[in-house]
Amino acid sequence: MTTRTPLMAGNWKMNLNHLEAIAHVQKLAFALTEKDYEAVEVAVLPPFTDLRSVQTLIDGDKLKIKYGAQDVSSHESGAYTGEISGAMLAKLNCTYVAIGHSERRQYHGEDEPLVNAKVKAAFQHGLTPILCVGEELEVREAGNHVAHTLAQVDGALKDVPQKDVATIVVAYEPVWAIGTGKTCGEEDAQEVCGAIRGRIRELYDEETAEAVRIQYGGSVKAGNVAKIMAQPDIDGALVGGASLDAEEFVKIVRFRDQ
Ligand SMILES: O=C(CO)COP(=O)(O)O
Numbered sequence: 001m002t003t004r005t006p007l008m009a010g011n012w013k014m015n016l017n018h019l020e021a022i023a024h025v026q027k028l029a030f031a032l033t034e035k036d037y038e039a040v041e042v043a044v045l046p047p048f049t050d051l052r053s054v055q056t057l058i059d060g061d062k063l064k065i066k067y068g069a070q071d072v073s074s075h076e077s078g079a080y081t082g083e084i085s086g087a088m089l090a091k092l093n094c095t096y097v098a099i100g101h102s103e104r105r106q107y108h109g110e111d112e113p114l115v116n117a118k119v120k121a122a123f124q125h126g127l128t129p130i131l132c133v134g135e136e137l138e139v140r141e142a143g144n145h146v147a148h149t150l151a152q153v154d155g156a157l158k159d160v161p162q163k164d165v166a167t168i169v170v171a172y173e174p175v176w177a178i179g180t181g182k183t184c185g186e187e188d189a190q191e192v193c194g195a196i197r198g199r200i201r202e203l204y205d206e207e208t209a210e211a212v213r214i215q216y217g218g219s220v221k222a223g224n225v226a227k228i229m230a231q232p233d234i235d236g237a238l239v240g241g242a243s244l245d246a247e248e249f250v251k252i253v254r255f256r257d258q
Contacts, residue, residue: 004213006229007169007236008253009043009130010243011070011098011217012050021050022057027246029063032253037064040253041236044243045070045098045130048084055092068096071104072127074117086125097122098238100156101132102175112155119156123164130169130215130238131156133196137176145174146195153199162204166211170196171238177218179240183228189216190231197233222251226258 016024025044032042043066046054054067073083089097099122100115110118115131122129133152135145149172157165172192177184184192193214201209216228217238228234237255242248251258 004211004235005041006039006255007041007043007213007215008249008255009045009068009096009169009171009215009236009238010249011045011101011238011240012047012244013070013103013240014047015244016046016050018050018053021046022053024244024246025054025057025063025065028065028250029057029061031246031250032065036250036253039256041066042253043067043096045096051089051092051094055094059093066095068094068098068127068130070098070101072097072099072118072122074114074121076121086121086127089127090125094127096130096169097127098130098132098171100152102134102173102178106175112152112158115152115156116158116160119160119168123160128167128169130171132171132173132217132238134171134173134175134192134218140174140176146192149192150195150199153196154203157200157203162208165200165204166208169213169215169236171215171217172196173217173238179219181219183219183224184216186224186227186231186234189228190233193231193233220252222248222258225252225255229255 099118104110119129133149135148139148174184197209213235215236215238216234220237220239221242
């Protein structure tokens with residue numbers, strides 16, 4: 001039996017300014033109860049400009065909501081205009097950082113070596129990567145979705161030590177299911193998430209594979225989360241659009257009641 005704690009993370013993407021962020025986290029904090037936090041880990045990934053406000057609210061009121069960023073630089077510091085370092089995120093007490101989201105791969109040319117460097121940069125600063133992987137529609141239609149996704153996992157974890165990998169979160173997000181309303185069927189999602197765990201077992205060992213949490217992401221809503229979470233290798237959801245609606249996100253956290 002698995003002892004992995006489910007992780008429900010809201011990827012806000014480029015939405016909510018710092019004032020809206022405060023209001024949103026307050027709504028979540030008001031609705032979530034001790035019982036929720038015992039059963040599920042809840043995290044938000046706001047834009048960089050919101051992080052200080054979110055930190056002040058969460059730390060100040062000792063809220064049990066975790067938070068993190070949507071990206072991190074592969075560089076330590078210096079002349080990298082527009083970049084945000086792992087050290088800066090660690091200083092704001094971030095727990096998580098999303099790395100290699102398909103929108104970064106697609107619009108910012110992030111490739112495997114860069115994703116790998118970002119994963120290492122995150123670990124160097126005690127941040128837990130939420131490593132995002134997943135295939136485009138053409139790849140799925142050609143039947144290459146498992147091989148494609150596993151190649152992304154291999155590339156991202158190259159030379160990453162076992163003790164670090166045991167703490168990582170992998171988010172399987174088929175690109176064609178993101179923001180489209182098309183969810184991957186739960187059995188199709190399980191096929192890939194199971195293969196990801198299998199690959200970690202091959203690359204490392206059983207214990208590491210069992211420790212890693214694997215999320216599904218792509219049009220997750222209160223209405224479909226329970227079926228997704230019933231799959232043996234799915235340990236949470238990375239939620240985009242639906243995480244911007246506090247009531248809906250709380251329902252997703254309470255997936256067992258849906
Ligand atoms: O990309 C996603 C989360 O990182 C998924 O976005 P949606 O939930 O809006 O489909």
